[in-house]
Amino acid sequence: MTFPPVLNIDWSALAPALALLVTAVVTLFFGLFHKDSRHVAVTALLGVVTAFFFALARFLEPSEQVASFGLRYYGDNLALAFTFVILLGTALAILVSYDQLKRQDLDRPEYYPLMLLSALGAVVMAASGDLVTLVLGLEIMSLPVYVLSAWRTSDRQSQEAGMKYFLLGAFGSAMLIYGMALLYGAGGTFVFEGLAQSLAAGEVTVLATLGGALVLVGLGFKASLAPFHQWAPDVYTGAPTPVVTFMSVVIKVGAFAALLRVVSTVFPLLAPWLPTALAIIVAATLVIGNLSALMQTGVKRILAYSAVAHAGYLGLALLAPDHGGVAAAEFYLTAYALMNVGAFAVLSLMTDANDRGDHLDRFAGLGRRRPWLAATLSIFLLSLGGIPPLAGFDGKILVFQAALDAGWYWLAVLGIITSVVALVYYFRIIAYMYFRESEYEPPAIRSTATNVAIVVALLGTLLLGFFPGLWHNLLDVGQTLIAGF
Amino acid sequence: MISLYVVLLPVLIALLVLLGRSSAALVRGLAFLGGVGTFALSLFLAGSEGFQGAWLPRMGVNFSLDATGAGPVLVLVAALVMIPTLLVAATRVEQNAAGFVALLLLAQAGLNGIFLSKDLIVFYVFWEATLIPGLLLLGMFGGDKRRQAALKYLVYAVAGSMLMLVSILSLKALSGAASFHITELMIATPSLSAGVQTWLFVGMAIGMVVKLPLWPLHSWLIDLNEQNHPSGAADVLGSLYKVGAFGFFAWALPLLPAGAERVAPYLLALAAVTAVYGALAAISQQHLKRFLAYGSLSHMGIIGVGLFGLHLAGLSGAIYFLAAQMLSTGGLFLVAGMLYHRRRSFMLKDYGGLAKSAPAFAGVSLFLIFAYIGVPGLSNFPGEFMALLGAFQTSPWPAAFATLAVIAAGVYGVNLYQRLFQGPTTVPTSDLSALELYVLVPFIAGVLWLGISPAPQLRQIEQQAALVTIQLERAVDAADEVPTVTLAGLTGGEK
Numbered sequence: 001m002t003f004p005p006v007l008n009i010d011w012s013a014l015a016p017a018l019a020l021l022v023t024a025v026v027t028l029f030f031g032l033f034h035k036d037s038r039h040v041a042v043t044a045l046l047g048v049v050t051a052f053f054f055a056l057a058r059f060l061e062p063s064e065q066v067a068s069f070g071l072r073y074y075g076d077n078l079a080l081a082f083t084f085v086i087l088l089g090t091a092l093a094i095l096v097s098y099d100q101l102k103r104q105d106l107d108r109p110e111y112y113p114l115m116l117l118s119a120l121g122a123v124v125m126a127a128s129g130d131l132v133t134l135v136l137g138l139e140i141m142s143l144p145v146y147v148l149s150a151w152r153t154s155d156r157q158s159q160e161a162g163m164k165y166f167l168l169g170a171f172g173s174a175m176l177i178y179g180m181a182l183l184y185g186a187g188g189t190f191v192f193e194g195l196a197q198s199l200a201a202g203e204v205t206v207l208a209t210l211g212g213a214l215v216l217v218g219l220g221f222k223a224s225l226a227p228f229h230q231w232a233p234d235v236y237t238g239a240p241t242p243v244v245t246f247m248s249v250v251i252k253v254g255a256f257a258a259l260l261r262v263v264s265t266v267f268p269l270l271a272p273w274l275p276t277a278l279a280i281i282v283a284a285t286l287v288i289g290n291l292s293a294l295m296q297t298g299v300k301r302i303l304a305y306s307a308v309a310h311a312g313y314l315g316l317a318l319l320a321p322d323h324g325g326v327a328a329a330e331f332y333l334t335a336y337a338l339m340n341v342g343a344f345a346v347l348s349l350m351t352d353a354n355d356r357g358d359h360l361d362r363f364a365g366l367g368r369r370r371p372w373l374a375a376t377l378s379i380f381l382l383s384l385g386g387i388p389p390l391a392g393f394d395g396k397i398l399v400f401q402a403a404l405d406a407g408w409y410w411l412a413v414l415g416i417i418t419s420v421v422a423l424v425y426y427f428r429i430i431a432y433m434y435f436r437e438s439e440y441e442p443p444a445i446r447s448t449a450t451n452v453a454i455v456v457a458l459l460g461t462l463l464l465g466f467f468p469g470l471w472h473n474l475l476d477v478g479q480t481l482i483a484g485f
Numbered sequence: 486m487i488s489l490y491v492v493l494l495p496v497l498i499a500l501l502v503l504l505g506r507s508s509a510a511l512v513r514g515l516a517f518l519g520g521v522g523t524f525a526l527s528l529f530l531a532g533s534e535g536f537q538g539a540w541l542p543r544m545g546v547n548f549s550l551d552a553t554g555a556g557p558v559l560v561l562v563a564a565l566v567m568i569p570t571l572l573v574a575a576t577r578v579e580q581n582a583a584g585f586v587a588l589l590l591l592a593q594a595g596l597n598g599i600f601l602s603k604d605l606i607v608f609y610v611f612w613e614a615t616l617i618p619g620l621l622l623l624g625m626f627g628g629d630k631r632r633q634a635a636l637k638y639l640v641y642a643v644a645g646s647m648l649m650l651v652s653i654l655s656l657k658a659l660s661g662a663a664s665f666h667i668t669e670l671m672i673a674t675p676s677l678s679a680g681v682q683t684w685l686f687v688g689m690a691i692g693m694v695v696k697l698p699l700w701p702l703h704s705w706l707i708d709l710n711e712q713n714h715p716s717g718a719a720d721v722l723g724s725l726y727k728v729g730a731f732g733f734f735a736w737a738l739p740l741l742p743a744g745a746e747r748v749a750p751y752l753l754a755l756a757a758v759t760a761v762y763g764a765l766a767a768i769s770q771q772h773l774k775r776f777l778a779y780g781s782l783s784h785m786g787i788i789g790v791g792l793f794g795l796h797l798a799g800l801s802g803a804i805y806f807l808a809a810q811m812l813s814t815g816g817l818f819l820v821a822g823m824l825y826h827r828r829r830s831f832m833l834k835d836y837g838g839l840a841k842s843a844p845a846f847a848g849v850s851l852f853l854i855f856a857y858i859g860v861p862g863l864s865n866f867p868g869e870f871m872a873l874l875g876a877f878q879t880s881p882w883p884a885a886f887a888t889l890a891v892i893a894a895g896v897y898g899v900n901l902y903q904r905l906f907q908g909p910t911t912v913p914t915s916d917l918s919a920l921e922l923y924v925l926v927p928f929i930a931g932v933l934w935l936g937i938s939p940a941p942q943l944r945q946i947e948q949q950a951a952l953v954t955i956q957l958e959r960a961v962d963a964a965d966e967v968p969t970v971t972l973a974g975l976t977g978g979e980k
Binding site for chain 2: 324327367368382387388389393394397398400401404405409412413416417419420423424427431434435436467468469472473
């Protein structure tokens with residue numbers, strides 16, 4: 001087994017991450033001299049756009065070199081596709097935050113640097129080729145979000161959200177690191193390819209399987225797979241809406257990108273019960289996420305549980321990485337980023353300065369009072385529910401088809417059946433908006449930046465829905481995943 | 486390309502209507518334009534060139550529409566029905582008429598997509614997407630119990646169509662077909678064992694039975710019609726959106742013939758029960774729209790009998806009846822809306838003796854009721870007759886039972902006319918206004934057209950029905966070689 005040298009750095013693959021890092025540092029200093037966070041926001045947005053162009057350049061001119069630091073940092077299409085989604089989510093979240101921070105009295109300049117750092121962590125996770133890079137990325141991604149969750153310092157619920165997220169997140173990280181140690185003990189290396197080779201050479205050991213299972217649990221926390229999803233509803237409810245907009249997308253992309261790498265390289269070489277265990281986790285996520293969402297009366301909590309449910313649908317793709325599951329997961333995450341950011345962006349225009357007022361009653365009659373807002377929210381919700389021809393539907397049929405092709409019939413059927421439940425709770429919000437008379441005057445919050453984010457998300461949801469091939473055809477990543485060298 | 490335009494034009498007009506919603510005159514003009522424009526396009530639809538475009542090529546999904554077989558006939562009749570319906574919506578809906586018109590147009594676009602798509606996933610996309618406008622029409626413009634009715638409709642329709650989606654996706658995964666295009670699927674599905682085909686067929690059938698609809702999955706329809714907007718325009722859409730029969734005809738039967746052979750007897754029994762049950766239930770109704778809904782349910786039962794008899798004449802007749810009932814049922818729902826406009830009631834006890842003060846209204850209604858109950862020479866007769874005749878060839882007992890529904894139809898038709906227009910005069914009523922007359926003229930013309938000259942439409946339908954029967958025969962005699970005519974006929978349609 002020969003590894004490429006460790007110091008073979010491919011700067012074009014590193015450029016997006018470095019752009020984010022530099023911008024984060026610059027905005028941190030910038031914030032010292034500007035009391036108004038909007039200037040910082042513009043700088044942060046510029047940084048994200050720069051990173052996007054670096055990623056685009058890399059995508060248009062792929063280099064021979066797949067990875068840097070001896071297969072520890074990938075620059076393949078899988079990493080790039082996830083980088084695009086992360087940058088998209090970050091840019092939209094910055095736009096949603098732009099006016100909201102001031103309105104909700106959250107206007108402190110460290111906000112954007114923390115957001116950029118978290119996005120950087122997610123990018124690193126998506127590119128990670130070994131377990132150490134993965135943990136580094138995970139921690140860089142998570143720590144800023146713990147702080148951001150507790151950003152509303154005057155509010156106990158926000159404090160609780162931050163604390164809860166931190167404690168459970170630390171627990172998850174501990175699991176992950178323990179699992180890493182066991183895998184290292186079994187395989188003698190942290191690099192996925194090396195692990196795959198040395199595990200393939202020997203018998204399946206309990207040590208390695210246990211390590212794989214713990215890694216799954218650790219990443220499951222971040223991906224909010226049941227039963228490790230407990231933090232999600234409380235954090236989503238407690239954290240400020242602009243923060244939720246960011247983390248509901250970026251954390252999920254980072255976690256699933258890492259899961260895809262691990263599942264497709266190391267898992268096939270571990271005990272055969274491990275995929276079954278993952279399937280049971282996915283099934284539990286689908287059932288718990290969807291049924292819990294059905295019980296909620298707050299729109300934010302509905303969307304929180306729906307985020308758990310969507311982790312379940314993504315889980316279907318995890319089980320079929322060799323049957324188009326990778327491209328399906330990437331497509332699904334892109335669609336999810338657009339429609340979920342869109343829904344939260346609309347929500348941020350509905351809640352008051354303390355983020356209260358997301359009860360379903362407040363949405364009654366919105367269709368008449370704010371027709372455009374209600375119509376866009378309906379489109380996001382229908383897309384989340386998987387109604388064609390919107391992006392969410394295309395994502396769903398892709399993951400279902402992948403699961404069916406891989407032979408997971410019962411799980412695909414369960415996923416499709418739980419989609420019925422999902423549609424009921426999404427449609428409930430629409431029914432409140434259109435089928436009832438309003439009892440409250442909806443707040444007249446206007447924000448151009450948020451509107452821009454909503455329009456981008458809306459166009460994306462429609463475009464991806466009507467012409468899914470445009471994006472899906474680019475997600476040609478099946479080989480590079482395994483063929484590291 | 487016309488097959489693409491009949492889908493795009495209503496969507497475009499719907500967007501324009503939404504943008505111009507502040508001006509009532511503009512909304513009316515656009516509604517008329519949308520209706521007439523789509524109808525004019527669909528006149529040239531049959532035999533026109535199809536449309537192919539990549540959609541999700543790596544998953545084997547292509548956006549392909551094709552104007553062969555039964556699809557163009559259904560599109561044409563639906564477009565004829567939509568002209569007056571859009572006019573009624575634009576003039577009789579007091580609040581947010583623009584929204585009503587736009588939703589109708591979006592639904593029409595979806596319907597045209599259902600009838601013309603030749604890719605199973607694209608078919609499903611239209612099938613599912615069309616649900617939303619109907620649901621919003623009910624929820625936004627319906628009566629007091631609209632929310633319950635909408636929830637019921639949503640759950641029935643979505644639960645059914647999700648099971649259908651399971652079957653659709655498994656169909657390709659199990660058969661190893663190259664794509665979801667009908668020709669590719671028909672090449673691949675015979676390799677599936679009869680057992681697998683049965684399961685897949687059952688999955689599809691549940692989704693389609695809900696939208697046929699057949700007893701016992703029909704109750705959403707009755708509530709939907711009762712609670713919809715009193716103008717009746719949304720109910721017309723409801724009678725167009727009974728696409729379950731078309732789903733069986735175009736997809737489930739030809740793709741899974743071995744499964745169909747096994748399951749069809751049970752569905753045939755359900756359909757026969759539906760036919761008689763609907764007819765009997767209609768007579769006992771007090772609410773005019775529920776009356777029409779049950780009568781229409783009885784028609785759907787006869788359509789089911791025609792389909793599941795699995796005989797060429799029955800299949801063609803069923804689809805012809807499906808097109809024809811759009812006219813008679815749709816027309817009567819608009820008549821119901823006109824009655825409501827005069828009296829603010831759907832209760833049959835509030836009416837009676839209208840023929841004295843409104844003779845023209847009574848005459849036109851009687852004509853439509855005659856069409857509704859299948860009087861020879863009018864639109865419903867050829868289809869009904871062929872459906873029962875076809876089923877009689879293969880399964881005489883259920884067909885004979887379903888024929889009872891035809892007798893009952895005479896009873897409920899006369900019953901309906903008597904309760905509305907004859908007997909002691911209640912309150913004098915104004916006769917048809919000019920606008921109302923214009924609204925009903927297309928229905929009268931359509932009823933005569935489909936009743937007097939069924940042959941051209943039936944020929945088109947029979948092309949496709951013949952393919953279905955060939956598939957069914959192949960399944961029975963699986964050892965036979967693939968007749969090349971089948972595949973050529975599928976794509977060309979002229980062979």
